Amino acid sequence: MSDTNTAVPRLDVREVTVRFAGLTALDAVGFTVEPGSVHAVIGPNGAGKSTCFNVLSGVYRATSGSVRFGDAELTALAPHRIAALGVARTFQNIALSPMLSVRDNLMLGRHRLTRAGFLSAGLRLPSARREAAAHGERVTEIAAFVGLSEHLATPVGLLSYGVQKRVELARALCMEPLLLLLDEPVAGMNGGERRDMAELIVAVRESLGISILLVEHDMGMVMRLADAVTVLDFGRRIADGPPGEVQNDPEVIRAYLGAAAESTTASGTEEVTS
Ligand SMILES: Nc1ncnc2c1ncn2[C@@H]1O[C@H](COP(=O)(O)OP(=O)(O)OP(=O)(O)O)[C@@H](O)[C@H]1O
Structure with a gap:
């Protein structure tokens, strides 16, 4: 350990x-x-x-x-x-957005760590772009760790139940x-x-x-x-x-x-x- x-x-x-x-x-x-x-x-x-x-x-x-x-x-x-x-949790019944890709579901998990305000993100200021890129890299890392790299672009609803449960876990991990x-x-x-x-x-x-x-x-x-x-x-x-x-x-x-x-x-x- x-x-x-x-x-x-x-x-x-x-x-x-x-x-x-x-x-x-x-x-x-x-x-x-x-x-x-x-x-x-x-x-x-x-x-x-x-x-x-x-x-x-x-x-x-x-x-x-x-x-x-x-x-x-x-x-x-x-x-x-x-x-x-x-404190992050997963649910007994999968609580993901089925139409969104695995990557987008994981990015939602990063939400609480996002510092850029609504305005700077909306205006795509350099600081907000840098922050989004850093979150994107971390999502890629976590997806690899959980074994989801090949599914990052796939809408969650198209994945098998077992893989969806892994996405849930990955999303919780995205909250660090x-x-x-x-x-x-x-x-x-x-x-x-x-x-x-x-x-x-x-x-x-x-x-x-x-x-x-x-x-x-x-x-x-x-x-x-x-x-x-x-x-x-x-x-x-x-x-x-x-x-x-x-x-x-x-x-x-x-x-x-x-x-x-x-x-x-x-x-x-x-x-x-x-
Ligand atoms: N929101 C609620 N309103 C009323 N009663 C509730 C509520 N949530 C749970 N209960 C009741 O509280 C008791 C404990 O339920 P709980 O769901 O916590 O058990 P559990 O151990 O998780 O069961 P399971 O293994 O079936 O999921 C049960 O009698 C349940 O009906």
Whole structure:
């Protein structure tokens, strides 16, 4: 593993509670993402994983509790302010502009780093042109790193699902994040695409030394990739620690077996989480 980027702060989630009307989606949940680590949040359907991500990225307001990223308290900030602190995310469902090329989608990811004002960019002043060229070069570099060079001119909508997921990751990297939030990065992918994505996540951590927090259903992937795992069930944290430890925790086994049994009863087919 490469050295951790020294600018990467610790993420401290403390006693975070989120209530929707009568439902408690997160109940005093806490965990810490160490700088430069890969940390996974797992749990059965409805456990509160997406709610947790939405609080961290500012989409949802916590009812109570605190999320600190270094010295910054994130719970009171709007999504763009959180992004400006270096927290970038991908979405469970691809959120790209399908008509735009890969390059243009990645350039949109550079937006928050763009200094040139509307006027100087509109007038194509030399300073704005230089800045655009520098962003273009960085986009080319990131695309190469993620394995997208050959697709840069292609409209995103024409690419396979697996490649589109890589574009999403590349766009998040274009924000030069210190903490990357990946919401189910391999959902819907086939075996080969899953392996490629897992390798890419390792490469991101090793080359950039940033922290990665991921929500994922693929247990095999979580166990291989994560340094630490937090397990949620019905909005509560039921386990937290290294993957090997968490995997053998009786409460975790009970939560997953219970969820599998329920889905068998509900649908008549067993849902297997590989
Ligand atoms: N905006 C919302 N309004 C009302 N209830 C919500 C909202 N978002 C989530 N919930 C509820 O909060 C609970 C936790 O949902 P959440 O989506 O966070 O779980 P999850 O672990 O991500 O599930 P999955 O694995 O199915 O994506 C669920 O009962 C869900 O219905």
